[in-house]
Amino acid sequence: MTTRPAKDLLVTHLPPAAFQGVVPAIIATSDAEGTPNATYLSQVFLIDDRHVALSCQFFNKTKRNVLENPHACVFLHDPLTFETFRLYVKYLRAETTGPLFDRMSARIEAIASHTGMSGIFKLLSADVYEVTSIEAIEDFLEPAPAEPPTDEPIRHRNELASLQLVSVRASRATDLEGLLSGVLQALHEGFGFEHSMVLLLDESSERLTAIASHGYGDAGVGAEVRVGEGLIGTVARERCVLRVMGVGQELRYGRAIRATVHRQAGPRALRPEIPLPGLVDAQSQMAMPLIVGDRLIGVIAVESRSLVAFDAWHEAYLDIVGNQVAVAIDNMMDRDRETEVEPAPSSDDAPVVSSTTPSMEEPAGRVLRFRFYEGDDCVFAGDDYLIRNIPGRILWRLLRAYESTGRTDFSNRELRLDPTLGLPAIRDNLESRLVLLRKRLAQKCPDVKLVSTGRGLFRLELGCKIVLEDG
Structure with a gap:
């Protein structure tokens, strides 16, 4: 392994992937007596041509060392080309507020909350360092095949x-x-x-x-x-x-810290892990x-x-x-x-209706049971969870109306005027709630559909018999 001084190399010339934390960076420091210490870094944040910020979370020894001796060395690795760089740096200051701190803190907080470590695994300061020189370390690993130049x-x-x-x-x-x-x-x-x-x-x-x-x-x-x-x-x-x-490496790091806290303080000091909402292996x-x-x-x-x-x-x-x-x-x-159809006039003691369209015939075939749990504000179809909160209340209202009167035609306007649904007075997002409800029905109950019949109008279509129960 050899080193090649890069006299004119600036921090901004280094590969962007090296700053993503896929391969953890390493910082080496020493105290005033020359006793060395090395540890992994969670983040190396690129500031400009001559400055980087390093995340300070648990680095008690590292922080004590740079306060005594500000000179340190950081190793960065490019996960795509396997290039390795040695940055000679000098500690300048610690920032605990401001845009730089907020940006670095948000990344750490995102990972911490997934592993139930919010408030424990957190950024203490964004430590700013001047980069005094950079060396490219050759033959650290076998280089990746060169990619053809892009236009x-x-x-x-x-x-x-x-x-x-x-x-x-x-x-x-x-x-x-x-x-x-x-x-x-x-x-x-x-x-x-x-x-x-x-x-x-x-x-x-x-x-x-x-x-x-x-x-x-x-x-x-x-x-x-x-x-x-x-x-x-x-x-x-x-x-x-x-x-x-x-992300996988970041989560493993967070879980390792979580295991340490669990051993030292017990499970009560920790929050539950938050599952990823999309790909479990992202x-x-x-x-x-x-x-x-x-x-x-x-x-x-x-x-x-x-x-x-x-x-x-x-x-x-x-x-x-x-x-x-x-x-x-x-x-x-x-x-x-603005373009919703007004509901038909109604008396004060009668429910608001959208039209007098005749109800559809009673569907034949299988029976689907819906159960509404008012305490949890959610609807189950059979034994499976379907939907909750305001979309769940909307569905339950429509199904109840069909069961009691045979109604199938409804309007967005009447939903907005119904105080039992709990829609916000301003920016109620009704359209997005109906989109979600339609998609959940398509996934879980394809025999139950909400079909648009015009702007702000829709029809409840049933391909099965329904039974409604209160949970």
């Missing part, structure tokens, strides 16, 4: 064409479901994002619910994430983009907040089983897509509210 102008033309594809799909959509499915399909076709989802915020419950997904089959729609939990929840809370490579994740003005609409997330699937340019392009999708969702919901 950058052609690549950028393809990326612009992909953005155009997303824009066309978004502008031509006629409803919310078509908008989201079209955009996610375009992300796959144009950018190669095989697994993606859009989660919209329910402000009343502080939860994000996946109402559209691509690449997950039936498993994607309906996934829920609390604001502040995991990568997606952290993106929603902090309203910033996050890109994490080597290795790369990226998520972007959907924001209109100062309002959070939701989150768009993509993931992959590849270790280093997303680069900085993916982040920039997804940011553009996210801004367009957020505005499109908001505009479509406003348009749907």
